Amino acid sequence: MDTGCFAAVNPDMFKPCSERGPPQQGGVPPVKTSRTKPEQSKPELAQVVTDSRTGRRYSKGKLLGKGGFARCYEMTDLTSNKMYAVKVIPQNRVSKPHQREKITNEIELHKTLSHKHVVKFSHHFEDQDNIYIFLELCSRKSLAHIWKARHTLTEPEVRYYLRQIISGLKYLHNRGILHRDLKLGNFFVNENMELRLGDFGLAAKLETVEQRKKTICGTPNYLAPEVLNRHGHGTESDVWSLGCVMYTLMCGNPPFETLDLKETYKCIKEVRYNMPSNVSPTAQKLISGILQKNPSDRLSLDQILNHDFFSKGFTPDKLPPSSCVMVPELHPPSPAKKFFTKVAKSLFGKKKAKVEKIPCEEKDDKDLSKLVSGIVKSSINRQISYKTVGPNEAPSTTGQLVSSVPLEQTPAEEESRKSISRSFKGTMASSAEPCEDVLTPASVTELALKVLSSCLATMPSATRNPPCLSRPQTFLWVSKWVDYSNKYGFGYQLSNRSVGVLFNEGTHLSLCDQRKTVHYCLTNNKHFTFQASSLPEQLRSQKQIVELMANYMEQNLMEGGDLHCDEQTSSPPPLLLQWVKTDHALLMLFNNGTLQVNFYTDHTKIILCKSSDGSYLLTYISRERVSYTYLLSMLAEMGCASELRHRLRYVVQLLHHHADA
Structure with missing residues (x-):
């Protein structure tokens, strides 16, 4: 867990409308009323x-x-x-019936929600002092924080976030729920x-036109x-x-923001705002289609998703964490990306297998930003070989690294920044005329x-492995x-x-x-051996x-399987070529021929x-990290189960494409 974890809770979510402070992303504060009370x-x-009911203890x-x-507060189940993220509400703040009802309604509504793009509600309990509402943590904070660091986002990023917002919002609307406080901080x-949509303090059930709430x-x-x-x-x-929200992300400020609250309200009622010239025509058209005075004239959520802004614009599958603070370099998918996606879907299906989330032996790591301290960086020249063979983003696992000095960017962040659509390849340098046996x-x-x-x-068809x-x-x-490699x-x-x-x-x-x-x-054929003490x-x-x-x-990664061997010191280890x-x-x-x-x-x-007698061995390490080694000739003669066959086919497709690249 990053040290900068932030709850999926907006600090302002705890305040009623009349008490809320300035919006996190800037703008004028709401009107104070006579009901406003100083914080007790x-x-x-x-x-x-x-929790007296379960006996579970939580550390603040x-x-x-x-x-x-x-x-x-951030709290940990001991x-x-x-x-x-635990929302702690003092009992003396909900002593009145309408206050208690508000919190009860929020809890009862939120606990019924289950969607990928809605903040997860876990549980709640109360004691004589407080009510405790347990929610998921969101370590990248909120769009308000990203907006504050970036001021404006690129169109692909805006599409990326809006698609997720709309997905969560459609879920709410289909369940007859209005959020009523959509903003960057939520x-x-x-x-x-x-992205997760959160803060349901002002959410309400959808009513008929006659029964709709008139509260501002x-x-x-x-x-x-x-x-x-x-x-x-x-x-x-x-x-x-x-x-x-779309306008704010693209233009740097809310569309109707002024220095005077009354003027802001007037601009909203008259739908009067300025559109910067650097906003693309399709984005301008979409914003205009949404910000219509008459509700019936506004685009629906489905119409928004079908708009040219989305249908004709590139939306990345993922964003690098570095995009929270800097502009990422994003590119439309290459033909190779489509190729590998098609191959993978044909072999493994569209859905990924659900696996237990445990520390992994492989890492395209986010936490490695703290890895290096005091290293002479100038001694290493960057000459990275790129080829377009497919998308580069590997699903990352999370881990905690105990170190001290941060770098400018993490590996996953920099790698993602370079390209969303390109596979990344590292290659060992070699002499112009390598030896024949190398x-x-x-x-x-x-x-x-x-x-x-x-x-x-x-290979014949078979239902199980030999x-x-x-x-x-x-x-x-x-x-x-x-x-x-960044x-x-x-x-x-x-x-x-x-x-x-x-x-x-x-x-x-x-x-x-x-x-x-x-x-x-x-190079491949120029090798040196030193004692570490005399390097x-x-x-x-x-x-x-x-x-x-x-x-x-x-310290952080698990072994990838159960195959081990004693350390060999008599000869150099095999070298990674690529x-x-x-x-x-x-x-x-x-360089020993192993793939x-x-x-x-x-x-x-x-x-x-290759084995010592020249025959080929194929080892399959299962998702349980159990290894199975076969003679390749035996697989060719007897066949294998579909799980292994599918993976072999993918490897062949990968090698074909790699050889042609």
Whole structure:
């Protein structure tokens, strides 16, 4: 969990409309009324609170937000270590029946909601001092915080967020619920850059026109004309607010913002706003179609999604975390992305298998921003090889890294910034005239493609795998990996616990024999071995990077399977020649001819290597991290279960495309 975690709760959500402060994203404050009361003093919350019904105890963490009615704290369940955002409401603030009813209604409404883009309600309880409402944490804070750092977002980003907002909003409207307070501060962003719609303090059930509530509530800059005119709330009022949100994200300020509240209300009623010239015509047309004075003239949510702004514009599948503070570099999907998506869907289906969320052995890490401290960065030149072979984004897992000095950007953030649509490839440098007996990425690819294609061509259909080797020959494979190529390179740990890094400029450094021996490779055929204690000065900064990646993987990542071997010190470990990331898998090629493919979704793996007698062995590591090694000739003769066959087909497709790239 990032240290900057923020609850999926807006501090202003605790205040009634008449008491809410200035909108988080700027603008004039709402009108104060005679009902406004100064904030009453609240007793200090105990460090540990207990649910008397269940006996569960929760440890109070940092304060996440506060408002007129309540405060929000980070809390940890001492039994499960699960963390929540907990809204704490003092009993003396809900002593009156209408106050208690308001909180009760909010709880009863929110607990019935279950949608990907709605803040998750967990549970609640109360004691003699407080009411505790447990909600999910959203570590990327809210769109208000992103807006504050960025001021304006690009059109692909706006489409990305609006699609998720509309998805959550359609869910609410289909259930007859009006949100009534849509604004940037109520759209929360989780660790994976997924948006959650939250704060249901002003939400209400949809009524008939005659029964609609005439109360003016919400945030001034986002109020619809019919709300100000006391004509009541309908779904169209939420749509109006959505248009104001879109305008704010694209233009840098709310459409009707002025220095005077009365003037703001007048502009809203007259639908009077200025459109910056740098906003695209399709975006202008969509905003205009939403901000219509007559509710019946406004576009519906489905019409918004079918508008040219969405249908003819690129929407990224994911945004990098770096986009919270800086403009990401986004590109429409390449033909290769479509190719791999089509192949993956044909082999594995559209839905990803649900797997248990446990610490993973592989990492395209967000927390690695704290990894490197005091390293001589100038010694490493960046010469990264790119080829268009598919989308680059690997699903990331989360982890906590104990370190101190932050870098400018994290690996996943920088990697995503470079391209949403390109696969990323790192390649070891080689001499212009490599020796004939030195394997290259191309030769490893060619050999693997040949034997796997031949195996699949002769393989009969089967419902289960053939008998696996009871005592397979020991071989080395990648048990953990971490992508830090935005600055340094790609790190990995082998099954004998030696660690290597393929640096961006093509050199390779490995630590073996419990880090006492250093193997350094300038090119495929120029190899050097040093004792760590007598390493040349010019290699020490690279060794430090390898050590830090090794420590990170050791402390944070799980082993990728049950295949282990003793550390070998007599000869250099196999060197990673090339790695390629697509949308579904990571391909790694080694100078001993070994090929390994790791599938992100379920952490299964395919490893192809040669045995000492020259025959090919194929190892499949299941999602349970159990390994099965087969003679490839046996698979060709007896066939295998569909789970393994599908993965072999994908590997062949990947190698074909890689060879042609």
